[in-house]
Amino acid sequence: HARKTIFSGIQPTGVPHLGNYLGALQQWVRLQNEASPDTTLIYSLVDLHAITIRQDPTQLRQWKKESFAMLLAIGLDPKRSIIFHQSDVSAHAELMWILSCGASTGYLGRMTQWKDKTASSSSGSGGNLKLGLFSYPVLQAADVLIHRATHVPVGHDQAQHLEFARQVANGFNETYGGDVLLPPETLISPAKRIMSLAEPKKKMSKSHANLKSRLLLTDSDDAIRGKIKAALTDSDASLSYDPGQRPGVSNLLDILFYSGEMIDFEDQVELAKHLEGHSIKALKEKVALTVINVVAPIRADFDRLLHDEAALEAAAHDGAEKARKSAQVTLESVKKAVGL
Ligand code: ADP
Numbered sequence: 001h002a003r004k005t006i007f008s009g010i011q012p013t014g015v016p017h018l019g020n021y022l023g024a025l026q027q028w029v030r031l032q033n034e035a036s037p038d039t040t041l042i043y044s045l046v047d048l049h050a051i052t053i054r055q056d057p058t059q060l061r062q063w064k065k066e067s068f069a070m071l072l073a074i075g076l077d078p079k080r081s082i083i084f085h086q087s088d089v090s091a092h093a094e095l096m097w098i099l100s101c102g103a104s105t106g107y108l109g110r111m112t113q114w115k116d117k118t119a120s121s122s123s124g125s126g127g128n129l130k131l132g133l134f135s136y137p138v139l140q141a142a143d144v145l146i147h148r149a150t151h152v153p154v155g156h157d158q159a160q161h162l163e164f165a166r167q168v169a170n171g172f173n174e175t176y177g178g179d180v181l182l183p184p185e186t187l188i189s190p191a192k193r194i195m196s197l198a199e200p201k202k203k204m205s206k207s208h209a210n211l212k213s214r215l216l217l218t219d220s221d222d223a224i225r226g227k228i229k230a231a232l233t234d235s236d237a238s239l240s241y242d243p244g245q246r247p248g249v250s251n252l253l254d255i256l257f258y259s260g261e262m263i264d265f266e267d268q269v270e271l272a273k274h275l276e277g278h279s280i281k282a283l284k285e286k287v288a289l290t291v292i293n294v295v296a297p298i299r300a301d302f303d304r305l306l307h308d309e310a311a312l313e314a315a316a317h318d319g320a321e322k323a324r325k326s327a328q329v330t331l332e333s334v335k336k337a338v339g340l
Pocket residue numbers: 009010011012013019020021022023024025153154155156157158192193194195203204205206207
């Protein structure tokens with residue numbers, strides 16, 4: 001069978017939350033643990049993406065360290081998976097420049113996430129929006145193409161960007177001949193989006209100011225109980241799964257389902273039926289217990305890892321070295337193809 005290379009990334013823009021875990025990170029670990037020995041796994045903390053929005057330098061450095069520790073705490077093994085900070089491997093940015101010379105601004109302008117950001121920006125027309133934010137799908141394409149990734153596990157929100165990466169690869173190959181770049185397959189996460197606890201029509205995100213909107217993988221048992229207790233639901237006392245009409249309750253059922261009940265129930269509707277007769281309060285208590293079971297062991301490992309700075313630095317250094325080697329091969333053939 002053909003050799004696989006799995007690549008994915010997460011922005012070090014805060015402590016990863018339960019949405020990141022259920023929607024992405026959990027799958028990274030599963031792919032690692034189920035991979036055949038000749039599969040390469042590469043996971044990046046995409047700090048160059050993080051600065052598409054202005055960051056406080058001291059805060060960003062801290063988040064980078066914490067996010068690295070978190071990737072180890074969830075069960076990624078640096079002996080098995082290449083784990084690195086994107087900015088440690090300059091080939092990502094170099095390839096991005098070369099690819100951006102062939103990327104269409106029209107196509108980029110039609111990306112949903114860009115359109116959302118232009119629509120919500122105060123300047124309306126997007127006059128104050130930054131070039132890096134506009135072109136970050138090109139950097140994302142470079143991230144996966146530089147490592148000749150065959151499979152890229154992402155959440156639904158990233159599917160469009162991965163399609164762009166495939167088109168960039170095919171376009172490059174058509175222009176310069178041969179198969180210098182490898183269009184990757186997208187592995188869409190089996191979990192749906194986890195929503196904000198405070199505003200269940202918005203996704204749970206690192207970037208929301210309201211700290212009660214997300215469950216962090218570092219939260220104490222009490223913090224988890226408190227946030228879930230305060231989660232916005234509705235006035236209907238019964239339990240049913242209906243994300244359109246009952247986003248709050250349905251989000252709690254999603255969290256319960258993907259945090260453990262997936263093994264026992266076909267889907268969230270079946271799970272809701274099983275829980276019929278429970279009050280919302282009882283549901284919340286059950287969700288809190290289940291989430292605590294997921295988070296507590298991760299949090300304990302994270303606390304331990306974060307205090308061993310020397311080990312963290314050594315692991316990041318080692319990951320960067322391996323990632324540089326992986327990237328160099330592609331960068332050389334791309335430069336040769338272009339005439340550089
Ligand atoms: P965030 O939006 O919280 O800053 P990132 O952009 O760094 O997260 O995304 C990292 C990964 O986590 C991506 O694969 C993304 O699809 C996934 N992800 C982010 N938020 C959620 C969510 N609320 N539910 C499910 N998956 C999510």
